[in-house]
Amino acid sequence: MPVEGIKLRVSEGMVEDARKGIVRVLSDVMEVLELQPNDVVAITGKRTTVARVMPAFQNVCPPGNIQMDGIVRQNAGVGIGEGVTVVKQEWQPARTVILAPVLPGWTLPGEHEIVYLKKHLIGRPVVPGDQVTIPQFTGGDEAFTVEGVAPKGAVVITRDTAVRFKGGEDTERRGQRVTYEDIGGLAKEVQRVREIIELPLKYPQLFHRLGVEAPKGILMYGAPGTGKTLIARAVASETDAHFIHVNGPEIMHKYYGESEARLRQVFDEARKKAPSIIFLDEIDAIAPRRADVHGDVEKRVVAQLLALMDGLESRGNVIVIAATNIPDLVDPALRRPGRFDREIAINAPDQRGRREILQIHTRGMSLAPDVSLDRLAAITHGFVGADLAALCREAGMYALRRGLANYQLSEGFVDDDLQLKVTMRDFLDALAEIEPSATREFAMELPTTGWDDVGGLKDIKERLQAMVQWPLQYPDLFRKFDLPAPKGILLSGPPGTGKTLVARALARESGINFIPVNSSLLFSHWWGEAEKTLHEIFRKARQASPCLLFFDEIDALLPARRSGEGSNMGSRLVSQFLMEMDGLEDLREVIVLGATNRIDILDPAVLRPGRFDQILEFPYPDQEARKEIFAIYLRSRPVERGVNLDHLARAAEGLVGSEIEAVCKRAALLAVAEIVKHNGEIEGNNGAIKARHLEQALAEIQQEKEQSRIGADNVPNRPVRNNVVSGAISRMGR
Numbered sequence: 175m176p177v178e179g180i181k182l183r184v185s186e187g188m189v190e191d192a193r194k195g196i197v198r199v200l201s202d203v204m205e206v207l208e209l210q211p212n213d214v215v216a217i218t219g220k221r222t223t224v225a226r227v228m229p230a231f232q233n234v235c236p237p238g239n240i241q242m243d244g245i246v247r248q249n250a251g252v253g254i255g256e257g258v259t260v261v262k263q264e265w266q267p268a269r270t271v272i273l274a275p276v277l278p279g280w281t282l283p284g285e286h287e288i289v290y291l292k293k294h295l296i297g298r299p300v301v302p303g304d305q306v307t308i309p310q311f312t313g314g315d316e317a318f319t320v321e322g323v324a325p326k327g328a329v330v331i332t333r334d335t336a337v338r339f340k341g342g343e344d345t346e347r348r349g350q351r352v353t354y355e356d357i358g359g360l361a362k363e364v365q366r367v368r369e370i371i372e373l374p375l376k377y378p379q380l381f382h383r384l385g386v387e388a389p390k391g392i393l394m395y396g397a398p399g400t401g402k403t404l405i406a407r408a409v410a411s412e413t414d415a416h417f418i419h420v421n422g423p424e425i426m427h428k429y430y431g432e433s434e435a436r437l438r439q440v441f442d443e444a445r446k447k448a449p450s451i452i453f454l455d456e457i458d459a460i461a462p463r464r465a466d467v468h469g470d471v472e473k474r475v476v477a478q479l480l481a482l483m484d485g486l487e488s489r490g491n492v493i494v495i496a497a498t499n500i501p502d503l504v505d506p507a508l509r510r511p512g513r514f515d516r517e518i519a520i521n522a523p524d525q526r527g528r529r530e531i532l533q534i535h536t537r538g539m540s541l542a543p544d545v546s547l548d549r550l551a552a553i554t555h556g557f558v559g560a561d562l563a564a565l566c567r568e569a570g571m572y573a574l575r576r577g578l579a580n581y582q583l584s585e586g587f588v589d590d591d592l593q594l595k596v597t598m599r600d601f602l603d604a605l606a607e608i609e610p611s612a613t614r615e616f617a618m619e620l621p622t623t624g625w626d627d628v629g630g631l632k633d634i635k636e637r638l639q640a641m642v643q644w645p646l647q648y649p650d651l652f653r654k655f656d657l658p659a660p661k662g663i664l665l666s667g668p669p670g671t672g673k674t675l676v677a678r679a680l681a682r683e684s685g686i687n688f689i690p691v692n693s694s695l696l697f698s699h700w701w702g703e704a705e706k707t708l709h710e711i712f713r714k715a716r717q718a719s720p721c722l723l724f725f726d727e728i729d730a731l732l733p734a735r736r737s738g739e740g741s742n743m744g745s746r747l748v749s750q751f752l753m754e755m756d757g758l759e760d761l762r763e764v765i766v767l768g769a770t771n772r773i774d775i776l777d778p779a780v781l782r783p784g785r786f787d788q789i790l791e792f793p794y795p796d797q798e799a800r801k802e803i804f805a806i807y808l809r810s811r812p813v814e815r816g817v818n819l820d821h822l823a824r825a826a827e828g829l830v831g832s833e834i835e836a837v838c839k840r841a842a843l844l845a846v847a848e849i850v851k852h853n854g855e856i857e858g859n860n861g862a863i864k865a866r867h868l869e870q871a872l873a874e875i876q877q878e879k880e881q882s883r884i885g886a887d888n889v890p891n892r893p894v895r896n897n898v899v900s901g902a903i904s905r906m907g908r
Contacts, residue, residue, distance in 0.1 A: 179218070179261030180206060184252050185235065187243035189533050191228075192355035193307040193315060195298045198230035198241040199260070207262050214299045214328065216263040217242070220251025224263050224299040224328045244353020244412065249304045253376065253412055254354070254368075265299060268329035274340040276305065276317035291316075292337045299330045315538065352407040358534045358559065359527020360401055363518055367392060367405055370516050371493050375413045375449040378491060389515040391483065391494040393457075393508075395501040396520030397717055399560030399611045402497035405520070406453045409495075416447040422459030426471065433471055434478040441482045441492070448491040457496040458503040466503075476505050483513045522558050522611075522717050525551050531559050535566040542595040550601055555687045555720060556610030568604035569596050576600070610687075623678040629806050629831060630799025631672060634790050638663070638676065641788060642765060643684045646720060660787035661755060662766040664728075666773045667792025670832030673769040676792075677724050680767070687721040689714070696731060697743065704743060705750040712754040712764075719763035728768035734777045748777050755785045794830060797823045803831050807838035812862040825872055833875055840871035 180203060188198065197217065199209075204227065209215065215227045217240075225246050235241050240260060242250070252258055294308045300320045307315040321340060323329045331337070357364055374381060374388035381388040394402045410417035420440055427433045444450035454460060461476045483494060496514065498504060508514060523531060529551035536547070554562065573596040625635055645652050645659040652659070665673040681688030691711060696704050715721045725731060735745045755766065768786065770776065780786060795803060801823040808817075826834060844867040 179216070179259040181257055182240040182260055183236075183238055184219075184247060184250075184254055184256050184258055185239040185241050186254055186354055187241045187246070188234070189355055189358060189530055190537070191241070192243040192353070192534070192537065193245055194243075195225050195246065195300075195306070196228055196243075197225045197246060197260075198228050198235060199239075200230050200232065200235060200237060202237075203240075203260075204229060207260065209262060214263045214265045214330065216261050216328065217246065217250045218259040218261075219256065221249070221303065222301070223249035223304055224265070224301055226297075226299060243355045244408075245305055245307060247353070247412075253372070263299075263328050265328040265330050266325055267332045268300075268323055268325075268335040270322075270324040270336045270338065271295075271300065271329070271331055272321040272323070272338050272340060273306070273318040274321045276319060288337060288339070291339075292331075292335070295331045295337065296333060296335075297330065299328060301328050352404065352411050354408055354412060356534060357401055357404055357408055358530030358532075359523030360405065360520065363394075363520055364405060364408070366516070366518055367394075367409060367495075371409050371451070371495070372413055374493060375415050375451075375491065378449075389493075390512070391496070391514040391516075393501070393504070393514040393517045394495065394497045394520050395517065396499060397522055397558055397611055398499050399558040400520045400522060401559045402520050403453070403455060404559070406451070406495050406497065410451050410453075413449070413451070415493075416444065416450040418444055418450065418452045420452065420454050422454065422456035425460050425475065433475045437475065437478050437482060444492040450492045452492060452494045454494065454496040456498060457508075458498045458500050461505045461508055462503055463505050464507075476507070480507055480513070483508070522556060528554055528557060528562060531562045532566065535563050536596075539566065539570060539596050540594055542597040544598045545596065545601065546598065549598075550605075553685060554605070554610070555685075556717070557608070558611045561608055561611050565601065565604050565608050568607055569600040572600040572603050573597065623675060624682050625679050627806060628672060628675055628679050629801075629803030630795045631676065631792070634676065634792065635679075637788070637790065638680050639683070642680055642722070646684060646686065659763070659765060661784065662768065662786035662788075664773070664781070664786040664789045665767065665769040665792060666789060667771060668794065668830060669771050670830035671792035671794065672831045673771075673792055674726055675831070677722075677726075677767050677769060681722045681724070684722070687715075687719075688724065689721060690724045690726065692726065696747065702746075705746055708747065708750050709754065715764045716762065721764050722767055723764060724767045724769070726769050729770040729772040729775050732777050732780050733775055735779075748780070752779055752785065794828070795834075797827070800826050800829065800834060803834045804838065807835050808863070811838070811842055814862040814864045817863075817865050817868065822868055822872065825869070826876075829875070829879070833879065837868065837871045837875050840874065841867040844870060 182199065182203070187196075191198065197215065204210075207215070209227055211228055212226050214224055217223050217225060223246060225242070230239075230241055240258065242252075242258075247253060250258055291308050295306065298306060300306060300323065302320055302322055304320045305317055306320065307317045318339075354364060370389045370392050374390075378388060394405065396402060406419075407417070418440055425433055425436050427436065440452060444452050461479055462472055464473050464476055467473065494514075496504075496508075501509075501517070509517065529547050532547045532550055536545075550565075554565070557565070573594055577594045628635065641660050641663065645657075665676065667673060678688070689711070696707050711723070715723045732748050732751055733744050735742075735748055766786075773781075773789075781789070797820075801819050804819050804822055804826075808819075826837070829837070841863050845861075845863045849861065
């Protein structure tokens with residue numbers, strides 16, 4: 175064993191290693207130190223701690239680095255980017271370990287609770303003064319400080335170790351430490367926050383040497399629950415800075431001058447205890463746009479905040495972090511360099527980010543082997559971090575409810591008796607109760623209709639799969655060929671041919687968010703309200719990406735504009751829609767799907783490539799398609815043997831899918847009527863739909879359709895739809 179250790183640079187630990195007392199180094203370092211996986215090493219920074227060592231992956235651990243989670247970094251007294259000395263450590267099995275809770279007010283556990291807590295500490299190397307965390311069933315953690323060990327020195331907790339707990343009343347009052355490993359899916363955002371906050375607080379001399387003024391403020395904005403407050407708490411923990419959390423509404427007072435005085439108190443405290451971080455949560459409540467508010471108090475508070483952030487008096491080594499989910503409501507005077515030097519968007523996580531968040535919130539849970547975090551991440555589009563935390567909590571409650579159903583609690587209860595495991599079914603059941611925050615304001619649903627419920631239309635289904643599902647399934651292939659997904663797809667065809675049904679099936683099969691928009695509900699008698707609602711719909715779709723935004727009867731929303739109608743609501747909506755489709759803000763992973771049976775009255779500007787890239791014409795179903803549609807609508811109903819679907823399909827020539835569905839429903843009603851006439855008694859084949867029922871229903875539907883067509887022909891100036899549609903399609907160059 176080498177006498178001296180190796181100097182290594184600290185980097186962020188892996189999410190799966192967090193709170194387990196594990197560090198990772200590359201294989202060449204393990205060879206030099208003569209280490210095997212799971213050996214104990216001593217890590218010396220400002221203090222010395224111990225941890226188990228595991229080999230690191232070269233793609234995530236740079237040469238000369240050691241990966242450590244926030245708890246090990248705290249035990250070693252170092253931060254990310256600082257140096258530590260690593261050496262192999264001899265250890266002994268621990269006879270006794272004394273733990274004291276970090277948070278005050280913690281009550282001493284009973285005998286059975288000690289068994290549960292000790293189970294999660296077995297194999298953990300510790301030295302006096304270390305902090306250890308024990309995961310809870312619901313995903314939380316309980317932090318303890320190692321007050322003493324026997325024998326002295328580095329020890330490893332074993333099954334024979336006596337673990338004793340001290341009361342929490344006299345413990346040091348410290349909050350639970352939040353580390354960077356507790357933040358999932360926001361690696362780039364956290365890196366940008368660290369650059370502007372950690373460096374000025376830890377190494378202000380670097381800025382003095384360069385003659386550059388250090389950044390003083392950062393504004394984080396994004397949907398609620400994405401992790402803005404969590405990032406601020408993690409940065410405060412990692413930098414050991416004095417952290418002042420200010421909620422926006424608590425600043426406001428009814429007495430003259432009290433609000434400004436409260437703000438001055440906060441900044442005075444931060445200056446006295448520098449280096450400090452002031453976190454202004456919900457800053458839109460403190461500093462709204464002065465042009466839009468009528469109260470004198472709000473304007474004075476904004477002016478006071480501006481003076482405190484860059485007035486004549488220096489605020490010293492104090493950094494201000496602000497968070498809001500409505501950045502447009504913040505006064506523009508604050509959003510300039512010198513006050514908030516950087517604005518960072520904290521968006522809803524993508525699939526990879528959702529998996530990291532799920533991994534964080536399930537690391538203390540007892541998961542069954544069938545739980546697939548990859549599948550859960552794939553089906554939770556639009557979920558932010560708070561939603562995923564709630565999902566894990568609800569899944570745990572489902573498992574607990576199932577475990578207690580057949581078990582009687584008593585004083586001698588031991589958690590091992592229940593054998594609690596959270597299964598995939600628990601997660602799927604919990605998923606039905608959690609609404610994604612990114613789209614909560616709109617009616618978002620995942621349809622139950624699939625491709626098996628769509629009869630015929632084989633070519634259209636294949637084209638939609640290629641345009642929508644393939645970019646999601648093979649993103650690397652599409653990037654290689656520089657082939658972006660289409661922005662818009664227009665479904666055109668006569669009523670009842672399956673346009674809405676295909677849209678719902680597409681959303682179901684692709685597994686992405688589906689936001690149906692009723693075009694007629696966008697209209698408002700208030701000036702500008704309809705355009706604002708349309709903009710909000712597109713903004714929410716971007717947050718919930720990948721997303722399918724479906725406008726049924728889109729001709730009501732985008733009629734052709736005429737000269738001299740610039741102030742008309744329809745013209746304004748068309749202009750707003752065009753700007754949303756291909757304006758300055760990019761539509762990423764948002765596909766706009768429109769359906770219409772009046773393509774002739776749509777505005778021509780909407781139909782050009784780059785907006786609706788693909789126009790799919792839905793034809794009348796042929797005989798084979800009609801047979802498939804009959805089979806779909808009869809498969810869940812009792813049908814007499816010998817019913818000839820080929821004969822029905824030939825007889826139903828000229829009918830569309832919705833009319834064939836009506837035939838099947840009416841035939842079922844005729845069969846039920848016969849049973850009711852016989853006092854509800856079902857004998858032999860009487861309880862089934864017979865061929866004569868289907869033939870009678872088919873004849874009635876065809877007769878009603880013919881009468882409807884004759885009545886429509888008597889209406890003057892009736893547009894000839896088919897010719898106009900064909901002309902519009904040909905003009906699109908298909």
